[in-house]
Amino acid sequence: MGEYRVTSESQTINNRKKLIEVALPLPEINDASAYDKMPGIGPHPKGIHHWWARLPLPTARAVLFASVVDDPSSHPDKFPTEEAQNTERERLFDIVRELMQKKLHEHPEVYAKARAEMLKHVDGTLPPVLDPFSGGGSIPLEAARLGFDAHAADLNPIAVLLNKCNLELVPRWLDQQPVNPKVRQNVLRKTGWRGAGGLAEDVRYYGRLVRERATEKIGHLYPKVKLPKEYGGRETNVIAWLWARTIQCPNPACSARAPLVRSFWLCRKKPRYMHAKPMLKGKDVSFVICKDGEPEKETTSGKGARCLFCGQTISKAQVREMATRHGVNEVPLAVVADVGRGRIYLPSDAVICPEIDRPEVQEIEQDMTNDRRWFSPPLYGLPRFSDIFTSRQLTAMVTLSDLIKDIHRDVLRDAKEAGLASAGAEDYRKAVITCLSLVFDRCLRFNDALAHWASSNEKVMDVFGLQAIPMAWDFAEANILGDSVGAWNTCSDYVADCIEVIGKSAGNNGKGRQIDAASSWNDPRAFLVSTDPPYYDNIGYAALSDFFYVWLRRTIGNLYPDLFKTILVPKAPELTAAPERFEGNKEKAKEHFESGFRKAFSALREKMDLRFPLTVYYAFKQEDEKAGDDGDSEVSKNGVDRTTGWETLLDALLTSGFQITATWPVRASQKWRMVARGTNALASYIVLACRARPSDALQCTRRDFMNQLKKELPAALKHLQQGNIAPVDLAQAAIGPGMAIFSRYAKVMESSGRPMTVRTALNLINQALDEVLAEQEAEFDADTRWALAWFDQHGVDEGEFGVAETLSRAKNTAVNGLVQAGIISARGGKVRLVKRDELPADWDPTADKRLTVWEATQHLIRALDKQGEIGAAELLSNLGGGLGENARELSYRLYKICERKGWSSEALAYNSLVLVWPELTRLATSQVGKMRQGELEF
Ligand SMILES: C[S@@+](CC[C@H](N)C(=O)[O-])C[C@H]1O[C@@H](n2cnc3c(N)ncnc32)[C@H](O)[C@@H]1O
Numbered sequence: 018m019g020e021y022r023v024t025s026e027s028q029t030i031n032n033r034k035k036l037i038e039v040a041l042p043l044p045e046i047n048d049a050s051a052y053d054k055m056p057g058i059g060p061h062p063k064g065i066h067h068w069w070a071r072l073p074l075p076t077a078r079a080v081l082f083a084s085v086v087d088d089p090s091s092h093p094d095k096f097p098t099e100e101a102q103n104t105e106r107e108r109l110f111d112i113v114r115e116l117m118q119k120k121l122h123e124h125p126e127v128y129a130k131a132r133a134e135m136l137k138h139v140d141g142t143l144p145p146v147l148d149p150f151s152g153g154g155s156i157p158l159e160a161a162r163l164g165f166d167a168h169a170a171d172l173n174p175i176a177v178l179l180n181k182c183n184l185e186l187v188p189r190w191l192d193q194q195p196v197n198p199k200v201r202q203n204v205l206r207k208t209g210w211r212g213a214g215g216l217a218e219d220v221r222y223y224g225r226l227v228r229e230r231a232t233e234k235i236g237h238l239y240p241k242v243k244l245p246k247e248y249g250g251r252e253t254n255v256i257a258w259l260w261a262r263t264i265q266c267p268n269p270a271c272s273a274r275a276p277l278v279r280s281f282w283l284c285r286k287k288p289r290y291m292h293a294k295p296m297l298k299g300k301d302v303s304f305v306i307c308k309d310g311e312p313e314k315e316t317t318s319g320k321g322a323r324c325l326f327c328g329q330t331i332s333k334a335q336v337r338e339m340a341t342r343h344g345v346n347e348v349p350l351a352v353v354a355d356v357g358r359g360r361i362y363l364p365s366d367a368v369i370c371p372e373i374d375r376p377e378v379q380e381i382e383q384d385m386t387n388d389r390r391w392f393s394p395p396l397y398g399l400p401r402f403s404d405i406f407t408s409r410q411l412t413a414m415v416t417l418s419d420l421i422k423d424i425h426r427d428v429l430r431d432a433k434e435a436g437l438a439s440a441g442a443e444d445y446r447k448a449v450i451t452c453l454s455l456v457f458d459r460c461l462r463f464n465d466a467l468a469h470w471a472s473s474n475e476k477v478m479d480v481f482g483l484q485a486i487p488m489a490w491d492f493a494e495a496n497i498l499g500d501s502v503g504a505w506n507t508c509s510d511y512v513a514d515c516i517e518v519i520g521k522s523a524g525n526n527g528k529g530r531q532i533d534a535a536s537s538w539n540d541p542r543a544f545l546v547s548t549d550p551p552y553y554d555n556i557g558y559a560a561l562s563d564f565f566y567v568w569l570r571r572t573i574g575n576l577y578p579d580l581f582k583t584i585l586v587p588k589a590p591e592l593t594a595a596p597e598r599f600e601g602n603k604e605k606a607k608e609h610f611e612s613g614f615r616k617a618f619s620a621l622r623e624k625m626d627l628r629f630p631l632t633v634y635y636a637f638k639q640e641d642e643k644a645g646d647d648g649d650s651e652v653s654k655n656g657v658d659r660t661t662g663w664e665t666l667l668d669a670l671l672t673s674g675f676q677i678t679a680t681w682p683v684r685a686s687q688k689w690r691m692v693a694r695g696t697n698a699l700a701s702y703i704v705l706a707c708r709a710r711p712s713d714a715l716q717c718t719r720r721d722f723m724n725q726l727k728k729e730l731p732a733a734l735k736h737l738q739q740g741n742i743a744p745v746d747l748a749q750a751a752i753g754p755g756m757a758i759f760s761r762y763a764k765v766m767e768s769s770g771r772p773m774t775v776r777t778a779l780n781l782i783n784q785a786l787d788e789v790l791a792e793q794e795a796e797f798d799a800d801t802r803w804a805l806a807w808f809d810q811h812g813v814d815e816g817e818f819g820v821a822e823t824l825s826r827a828k829n830t831a832v833n834g835l836v837q838a839g840i841i842s843a844r845g846g847k848v849r850l851v852k853r854d855e856l857p858a859d860w861d862p863t864a865d866k867r868l869t870v871w872e873a874t875q876h877l878i879r880a881l882d883k884q885g886e887i888g889a890a891e892l893l894s895n896l897g898g899g900l901g902e903n904a905r906e907l908s909y910r911l912y913k914i915c916e917r918k919g920w921s922s923e924a925l926a927y928n929s930l931v932l933v934w935p936e937l938t939r940l941a942t943s944q945v946g947k948m949r950q951g952e953l954e955f
């Protein structure tokens with residue numbers, strides 16, 4: 018036990034089981050990951066640039082740590098008993114829990130402690146970490162912070178650039194003074210800049226300089242607005258201009274330009290309500306701002322549109338046709354102005370904007386991908402990236418791009434004057450310019466004609482609410498030279514703050530490289546591999562990132578000639594099943610993905626350091642939190658069935674020569690504690706731990722497999738429960754140890770002579786789990802065992818007395834005894850379980866003559882429900898540890914029954930009890946402590 022024998026052509030080693038292959042404190046990892054995904058948690062490494070479906074940092078961190086430290090069962094010499102192993106495991110859990118605290122970057126000492134622990138398990142040298150699909154870079158960033166040499170690879174140039182920022186650019190300039198003259202010439206200047214503070218300060222400084230220069234050049238395009246008298250009549254900044262796009266009405270008798278608007282609300286923030294009311298005059302429309310009344314019904318929705326002039330409904334197909342044939346124009350809806358502490362809405366003629374010649378920006382005149390599922394502007398006659406900007410936006414972005422390019426002279430001069438040697442000054446300039454280009458990209462998200470006005474929080478919302486570039490009919494044009502969301506200044510300050518965060522607890526040994534994971538690339542090192550690969554056609558990373566790439570290439574292409582050689586992001590080798598790359602052929606697209614995936618993972622099998630499991634993330638749900646995280650659908654919007662997808666992944670890993678040793682469902686949504694049902698409530702990610710399967714692995718039969726499951730699952734289950742896994746996640750986590758057995762063999766043969774499929778194996782594992790949980794019953798009293806069996810058959814409904822009696826004989830108890838125990842009520846030949854709300858409120862376990870685990874569990878849930886955690890904790894301390902622990906175990910079993918029966922609210926009760934367990938035990942002990950103290954004082 019506790020070891021995996023692994024061989025490959027190059028290495029033969031006896032490997033120790035790692036913590037991640039046995040147990041994890043999953044609830045704490047979930048909580049921390051959910052927090053990390055929340056919008057509005059302040060500066061965070063993710064803030065330097067948008068990336069689609071970034072992994073939460075705490076998950077990446079916990080997984081790396083638990084892949085390095087041995088599970089105590091690997092050291093029977095040091096931890097000979099189950100109890101000793103549990104204690105040691107609990108100590109390791111505590112380190113993981115410490116690693117899960119908020120804003121960990123501010124606690125380098127916690128990283129250091131984790132590093133010191135890991136070093137004990139690897140004889141003093143950490144292995145290099147490789148993430149071949151590193152994307153936004155969560156895994157390599159955490160690897161570097163934990164002290165590994167971090168190697169980030171990706172095919173996508175922007176991903177590579179972001180990883181270079183995290184691992185190379187920022188760490189290179191730690192603890193460095195800013196070079197800008199303002200700081201240097203200030204006699205009272207701050208000294209001792211820590212972390213990336215100096216670099217961040219320079220980003221702020223040169224950012225301001227860019228804005229000043231931009232204001233000189235294009236300030237006149239953003240005229241101020243005169244406030245109405247009741248607001249003091251002064252001039253103030255416009256926050257945004259709101260527009261509606263129009264198409265020509267297909268009704269020949271009308272042919273007006275019909276404005277398409279998703280909602281006429283301007284502000285819906287209690288108690289303020291404001292909307293734009295359309296006023297028609299001949300074939301023209303203008304809008305007045307109204308405080309009262311209901312707004313006009315929207316004129317466009319997912320289904321189609323409606324002409325404001327003649328009332329005709331316009332089908333989606335007609336909208337597309339008219340837009341393509343006659344073009345789309347814009348009409349002004351309203352102007353939002355800044356009144357210090359709030360916003361007001363003014364009619365568009367409150368401010369006169371100059372006419373603007375549309376600049377030609379050759380680099381941006383590139384077609385968007387022809388994948389119409391996610392890129393819809395081309396369907397409406399806007400095929401190129403340049404088409405999704407207004408003339409003013411295009412002018413502003415070109416001006417900013419030029420200014421960033423130009424400012425390199427200033428930075429270089431200042432850096433030299435600040436005493437940096439020539440080569441160093443060159444590098445520093447590159448760092449600052451790169452950071453400014455990230456600021457630029459942040460601006461892009463808000464300053465395109467697809468960004469919209471959110472009436473609920475009165476802000477410009479960026480284009481990437483979804484992992485797509487969808488057409489927007491009404492849109493908001495932010496004042497890029499102002500100070501609100503989307504303005505250059507706001508973006509530059511925010512990106513600078515995020516750079517500072519990256520610099521905190523930063524590691525100093527990392528690299529970002531552009532590599533096609535499916536190609537044969539060489540590196541003599543053996544890596545600890547942890548990765549979150551792309552999955553079928555989930556997200557079109559390459560196509561989406563063209564949006565930024567075309568601009569980045571224009572602005573910093575000369576600084577990174579290798580990264581920006583191609584006009585658009587390289588698409589062909591990208592691992593995605595995108596039919597549009599194969600003339601619409603879905604089969605070919607699928608084949609491209611699957612064969613590439615296998616190639617990549619077979620290569621990793623050769624590159625991995627066999628002492629550690631390779632960890633792979635499978636994203637069940639990839640919506641980002643702000644895009645809404647409550648979709649329960651098992652079928653993603655593009656039709657990939659996630660359950661089948663999961664089986665396919667397991668299969669792909671098995672055929673690439675891996676054995677699966679653990680499967681951890683991680684829930685990174687705020688609402689995860691409320692999740693009731695296993696199948697409907699998908700985890701955000703499953704983390705799989707994999708080992709290279711020996712090339713000489715044996716075959717076995719179905720019966721061998723089942724016997725092995727029965728033998729090994731009970732201990733595995735105990736370990737999962739030690740981590741207080743949520744009952745809702747038990748089945749998913751049990752797949753790990755089950756698959757470890759299945760995939761240990763080259764094949765499991767069915768009696769038909771065919772090899773067992775992954776789907777069958779998964780079913781058998783789930784059945785075995787049920788049986789093992791049923792066996793845990795042996796630890797419960799007879800009355801509880803009777804109640805369990807009854808509950809399974811009848812729930813809380815009535816049943817026949819005779820049936821109850823027969824059952825009671827089988828369980829070695831008696832019906833009248835069960836009545837006495839307060840578990841059932843029996844009347845008129847019928848029997849049923851006592852419901853929770855019928856339980857005696859003044860129940861005192863110490864006075865109960867026939868105490869059962871069943872009652873204890875039901876009372877705990879009721880106390881939790883009625884009196885909260887304190888009440889439940891009080892009850893728990895009266896029950897005593899042993900009975901309490903049994904109640905927790907019973908909850909797992911009851912959950913599984915409810916899940917099978919589809920009783921979801923009952924299931925939720927048991928899930929919740931387990932989840933608050935650590936808190937209850939903590940409170941219970943501290944209360945006992947208090948009572949003791951009280952006694953003493955008395
Ligand atoms: C799921 S994402 C990784 C996200 C990342 N974990 C994060 O936190 O942002 C998958 C990545 O695989 C990359 N990718 C796709 N095909 C690739 C290939 N053939 N070689 C290398 N990387 C590839 C994509 O560019 C994307 O960044």
Ligand SMILES: [Zn+2]
Nearest residue numbers: 266271324327
């Ligand atoms: Zn019309």
